[in-house]
Amino acid sequence: MDRIVGIETEYGCLASEEEAHLSSDLWPAKVKNYLFRTAKAGTIDLHYRDYEEPPGNGGFLLNGGRLYLDMGHIEYASPECLHLRDLVTYELAGDDLLQSSLEALGGADQVSFIKNNIDHHTGATFGCHENYLMKREAQFTPPVLGTLLTFLATRQIFTGAGRVGQANPLAFDFEPPPQEAHVDFQLSQRADHIVNDIYQWVQFNRAIINARDEPLADYRKYRRLHLLIGDSNMSPFATALKIGTTACVLSLLEDGRLPRNLILNDAVQSTRDISRDPTGRWIVHLENGKTMGALDVQWQFHELALKHLRGSGAEVDWLLESWSFTLEALERNHQALIGGVDWITKKWLLEAFMETEHLKWDDPALQSLDLEYHNINPAKGLFFGVTPGKRIGEWNNNVRRQEAMHQAPFNTRAAGRAVAIARFQKGDHPYVINWDSIAYDSRDFLVMGDPFETYTEEVTRFLSDRRPTRTNH
Secondary structure, eight states: OOSOEEEEEEEEEEEOGGGTTSOTTHHHHHHHHIIIIISOOEEEOOSOSBTTBOTTSEEEETTSOEEEEETTEEEEEOOOBSSHHHHHHHHHHHHHHHHHHHHHTTOTTTEEEEOOSBOTTTOOBOOEEEEEEEETTOOOOHHHHHHHHHHHHHTHHHHOOOEESOOOOOBTTBOOOSSOOOOSEESOSSGGGOOEEEESOTTTSOEEEEOOOOOSSOTTTEEEEEEOOOOOOSOHHHHHHHHHHHHHHHHHHHTTOOOSSOOBSOHHHHHHHHHHOTTSOOEEEBTTSOEEEHHHHHHHHHHHHHHHHTTSOHHHHHHHHHHHHHHHHHHHOGGGGTTTSHHHHHHHHHHHHHHHHTOOTTOHHHHHHHHHHTBOOTTTOGGGGOOOOHHHHHHHHHSOOGGGGTOOOTTSHHHHHHHHHHHHHHOOSOEEEETTEEEETTSOOEEOOOTTSOOHHHHHHHHHSOOOOOOOO
16 A cells, blocks of 8 residues: 555444443543553553643553544544555554453443444444545645545445434534435445535534645645545455555545546535435436446546556555455445445344344334444454455454554554653653654654654654753752
């Protein structure tokens, strides 16, 4: 992949009836405190990061990532990853950190962390945000952004996590139609909650692309593309497809090779239409008045990537082959994608249960099963009971590594940050850790503006410098 990428995942928390006296809001705090104070998995923040993140709210981890509380949820941000396999591995490390903490605290039987994006009871949504480092000179003209939105709206046919039912959220400039057809099951959990194509205020107006320009790197060289549209995936294969295909399209964008005739008339409406279409035709309306199926749109992006990117690396070639395998199976054989595409896997499990129990889609039990699909506990989560085919199964089984909870990627800025974190754990002087800088004691900040550099030597040298001697007069 050779592109710096990271994922931010917000986890729901579900407590059993036996734990009703303990609010599920308390368990995220207990787990956060355990990780930093007892398990020594990282270093806690000593300073305010903003008005909603006081000291002690979270911190950076030994694996280079970050864990903190966000409006009651635990949020885990992976370290910067350069390769696709690493990205999937470090995304899974968040699951492993939370589950191992529950087990150490004796709460695994009563409490579960749920990696999904909706609360069926309140209608709330929580995110899975993707971050892609891009060249500053990349041209984000309206036609380029329009084409990128087309890719993002249509990729849910293989990245969607699936959901039972529907939601009709309100935003400042959006109101749903007064009467909408009932939806039993749809492809994406986030689709109903995306109300704008490009916007800056994340909390109140969720857009496909977040417009803030915050590179967390040298702003003269880089920009960061921040995406809000994605679902949290249980299948590592689906995560690889989501990140890998998007990275390929961004390479095409930077090279000026995106098609010029694939701009949607309304990207937000198309996102919702595709997600809710039970026929699997997934028709979208283009700005030029034509209509196309989302599958055909994805084939066009795949063909461009194949033409211009094939042979550029083993991971890219694996991704291109897996992309075509997935698109072919979406056309002809959904069974081949069980365990690999989440919405297909979930729908298959739910339909089997409905047939056995003689239930219909409006039965409340299906919403409970929907949640249990996303339970990160391998002993409870429905996803873990599925046996995929060989291609998908081998990928899913080989990307989870226990050491990723405590070791950073060796080939990005996360490596240098991890050196600093380990040192700060042993010292008793004040420190500051940011994604792109560190400070210790009374020294100046060490700026780490290039995420492609490891900074291990620079950090070691910075922290080994003798502390200035204070003289009392």
